[in-house]
Amino acid sequence: MSSEQSRKLTIYDLAKLANSSPSTVSAVLNGTWQRRRISRKLAKRILELAEREGYSTNMQARALRRDRSGILGMILPLYDNRYFSSIAQVFEAEARRRGIFTIVSCTNRDPAQEREAARMMLAYRVEHLICTGATDPDAIAEMCGAAGIASLNLDLPGTAAPSVISANREGARRLTDALLDRLEARRADAARVLFIGGRAEDHNTRERIEGFRQARERRGLATAPTDIVTCDYAAEKAQAALEAYVGREGRLPAAMFVNSTISLEGIVRWLRLGGHDVNDIIMGCFDWDPLAAAFHPRLIMMRQDVPTMIARLFDWIDVPPEDPASRLEVMPEIVGDPAQVRVAG
Amino acid sequence: MSSEQSRKLTIYDLAKLANSSPSTVSAVLNGTWQRRRISRKLAKRILELAEREGYSTNMQARALRRDRSGILGMILPLYDNRYFSSIAQVFEAEARRRGIFTIVSCTNRDPAQEREAARMMLAYRVEHLICTGATDPDAIAEMCGAAGIASLNLDLPGTAAPSVISANREGARRLTDALLDRLEARRADAARVLFIGGRAEDHNTRERIEGFRQARERRGLATAPTDIVTCDYAAEKAQAALEAYVGREGRLPAAMFVNSTISLEGIVRWLRLGGHDVNDIIMGCFDWDPLAAAFHPRLIMMRQDVPTMIARLFDWIDVPPEDPASRLEVMPEIVGDPAQVRVAG
DNA sequence: AATAGTTGCACAACCGATTGCGCATTCATA
DNA sequence: TATGAATGCGCAATCGGTTGTGCAACTATT
CATH class of the missing domain: 3.40.50.2300 (Response regulator)
Incomplete structure (x- = not known):
């Protein structure tokens, strides 16, 4: 809210302003300060300072260090019908509710675009990749497997990753x-x-x-x-x-x-x-x-x-099924x- | 394509495998090797190695170092009509054509969600933020301005950032x-x-x-x-x-x-x-x-x-208009x- | 044969957050 | 008044790329 600095504020800047250290500022801002025995008083002061100065965490730095991006990826054939657009919206809403960021990419029912989108998502180190209506879900599951990233299928089932589909x-x-x-x-x-x-x-x-x-x-x-x-x-x-x-x-x-x-x-x-x-x-x-x-x-x-399908999907994101080829059918409504x-x- | 390592391959691993150095591998992989006078022979060898080992650049690390994420952000009221879904699709397709990654977020015509989405996008250091049909575009333009990030309005105009709208x-x-x-x-x-x-x-x-x-x-x-x-x-x-x-x-x-x-x-x-x-x-x-x-x-x-609107948008992404309150109207078709x-x- | 220029690459310092570890105080107990 | 534990915080290494700089080895020039 204060100065219009073109260089973004970092924890180092805040540490200087607060006469404290970057590690302390970091702990305060990411909520681990109690575990690190930072005094409530100092935490409060740093939080207020961050708020006042309009600090925002550099997620790239956090992701790099934590080795987790905090991003969920989804590929989708299209947005332009009620089914897929609703999948995108409900998925995003649920992820937002959990404080997770989402990246959705349309691949036009084209296997090449699917692979390319998956490659990009993996480069951004998404934590899970949801393949919706993919023409070749197993190819993507294999890419994800090689990268050590869990993938899930939605709408169309695969044999190499768990699938939530309609009955x-x-x-x-x-x-x-x-x-x-x-x-x-x-x-x-x-x-x-x-x-x-x-x-x-x-x-x-x-x-x-x-x-x-x-x-x-x-x-x-x-x-x-x-x-x-x-x-x-x-x-x-x-x-x-x-x-x-x-x-x-x-x-x-x-x-x-x-x-x-x-x-x-x-x-x-x-x-x-x-x-x-x-x-x-x-x-x-x-x-x-x-x-x-x-x-x-x-x-x-x-x-x-769609809401139930997405809910089941997140269940599996939370607790991966034992069988990687699990398939769950959700009944549609007439x-x-x-x-x-x-x-x- | 080879080992299913759970630890992702880095340029340091590749450097060891190639009997070379991380900086050389980096230059080869990001295309700056000619400028750095790496021999064509070594470049070829490293590229083949990377391909064979299934290397993929860690975009978080790249973004952190370059201070540019390579991501374009867009907020959108909804996906579930032909106008907005087409905006999302055309935007994504054009960005993909340019090798830029996109993040799209639905904000349900809710100013609070708009601000929250913008905050997240800024935390991920998007390079531009497109506000589509935003109820309060100027608030977001101001947030972006404070973060030193360019924003553009689409569909609904604002006074604090350039706007592409329908006539x-x-x-x-x-x-x-x-x-x-x-x-x-x-x-x-x-x-x-x-x-x-x-x-x-x-x-x-x-x-x-x-x-x-x-x-x-x-x-x-x-x-x-x-x-x-x-x-x-x-x-x-x-x-x-x-x-x-x-x-x-x-x-x-x-x-x-x-x-x-x-x-x-x-x-x-x-x-x-x-x-x-x-x-x-x-x-x-x-x-x-x-x-x-x-x-x-x-x-x-x-x-x-929509295609013309998105094209104009990218024109302004390439070359920002001199006047930050520029407004461009695109004629719809009957x-x-x-x-x-x-x-x- | 000495000098200057070119070629080809490696070193090391970052980017901004996270986190194991350790050191000074303060407090409680004997 | 010593001693052990608890409290409060900072140091420094680290994540994986990027990039300014420097240094050999080789080629061309006089």
């Missing part, structure tokens, strides 16, 4: 059940249900497909390969895939299991452009977006339980389908 | 023009246009209101205080505000200028819950969301030009209104 199969089963219930209520053809979006090679998509298949099987419905279109997540891809599907089948599907809000964007756009009423198709989306809910109240969505409330239990 | 007034004028054009085409009552959302105390909202007012004035339309409802951004607030407005006026507005996608969410939800057709009201939104566009093709949106294409020029 994709069970969630998909419930979402599919909700779609089928609606179809029955409408007396529509339950055969024409389309699963669209996602990547055939990613774990979540495979699990959701399996849940989709199982839910149908339990009602005696077969699932043909053409019922499933894993066209990647992008809106344009979903749009083109739906167009192709409709061209092939000659008509719209009766219901759709849309594998992300970004795919939903393409689907809805294509339907509107083609003059279709979105309400004519029963739609479920495995992800949640309140704006979509506002526009389309009959849309059924699976909202992944939204927008009142009829489902009893079924979900 | 809110002109953008609002154009958006309002588009609404009024549609109203005329529909021969609807141009008096019943509602401006809704935002904060009366924030600069952007004030500017947009002024643009709104001017556009109407130019067509001979007066703007009453009741035509403007700055109920904050939250969906629930917008929902409640619209309900109150309709209760007061006895009918829906003919058109609405919605001041953010988050407010739009509340508006649309209220309309759907009340059984209204969103197409009955001519709507413009000052912000852009592709999912909203997909659901509501007649919605007119102002898409803020989306979803084909008729506007010629008017926009």
Whole structure:
């Protein structure tokens, strides 16, 4: 609050001002002064001085000496949907609550960018690295392992580090059940249900497909390969895939299991452009977006339980699981389908 | 790639392995070896050794010695809309392209959190601090000034640091023009246009209101205080505000200028819950969301030009403006209104 | 062959905090 | 009045890079 020194104030400056020593100032400022038997009086004087002079600890120096950065790193595919942005926000909020600093980096679902981001995070000596939705989590876990840094997977599981993920199969089963219930209520053809979006090679998509298949099987419905279109997540891809599907089948599907809000964007756009009423198709989306809910109240969505997922993640940060390949599934919540409330239990 | 040492490899280790000295290894690894006249042969040998042993520079040590962290900091209100998430992504991508590391922190439009985040960023000795949509940018600029760190404002302007913002007034004028054009085409009552959302105390909202007012004035339309409802951004607030407005006026507005996608969410939800057709009201939104566009093709949106804004920001990071209170306005683009294409020029 | 310039590298002092250790006082006890 | 313990604090080494400076060895010049 006082002088606008361009050289930042250090503990050495404070020590001089307080007629004390750097080690004492350090102990006072980092809270270890009681253990070091610094008198309360002196501690108080130094704290006031630091406050008055606007001292701020040089975290680089502290990190270097302590060999701990006090930073938690996270890599993330993107920020631009509610699921990932909420992951970033909740993660940051929880870390802040614990006085830990966070660094988040978007890697655009690109393995090369993932590796590069991980390399930087390791150079900054993050204490843990959270890999969210990583395309190649094991590669990163291996890098972290070599550097002696713990890594954790979120959203997509790996085999080389503990993973917190959504209960994709069970969630998909419930979402599919909700779609089928609606179809029955409408007396529509339950055969024409389309699963669209996602990547055939990613774990979540495979699990959701399996849940989709199982839910149908339990009602005696077969699932043909053409019922499933894993066209990647992008809106344009979903749009083109739906167009192709409709061209092939000659008509719209009766219901759709849309594998992300970004795919939903393409689907809805294509339907509107083609003059279709979105309400004519029963739609479920495995992800949640309140704006979509506002526009389309009959849309059924699976909202992944981000707060719980992050909480479990921090549990493992606090106490690493014995098994490095531990996998924890967190149940997502169905939204927008009142009829489902009893079924979900 | 070799041993899984738990102690991280340092330049001292490499120096021993290479029969060289730490200073030489350092120069080789940080690229200053030519200036230090290290032979190409030795440099090559050391680089290969470092690669083989999986060396990674301890950035804390480097930052401490250089007195520069190589980190760019940004504070942001939220990630969860397309505007802010895109700011974070584009900012990070551009920084990455330049080999600079970034730290982004969400501060929930809360001045206390803003200050706390800034304090942490300064403790980590970020080289610049970008304050995006800060409620109190000048307070942060002052903190940065005292620490001898340059700060820049984005989205919301301040008086104590250079600011890159959207051309809110002109953008609002154009958006309002588009609404009024549609109203005329529909021969609807141009008096019943509602401006809704935002904060009366924030600069952007004030500017947009002024643009709104001017556009109407130019067509001979007066703007009453009741035509403007700055109920904050939250969906629930917008929902409640619209309900109150309709209760007061006895009918829906003919058109609405919605001041953010988050407010739009509340508006649309209220309309759907009340059984209204969103197409009955001519709507413009000052912000852009592709999912909203997909659901509501007649919605007119102002898409803020994030890439240009970030580019200008980096221009000022490279070459600080002479005037610390410089302000640069970047024109947003109107989306979803084909008729506007010629008017926009 | 003596001198000057160049090449190639190592020494050692930092950067700012942390922390094991030790030394002077003061206090309690015998 | 000695003696042991407790109190209060400072010294100095250390974390891992960076960088000004200096010194050999070698090359070019006269």
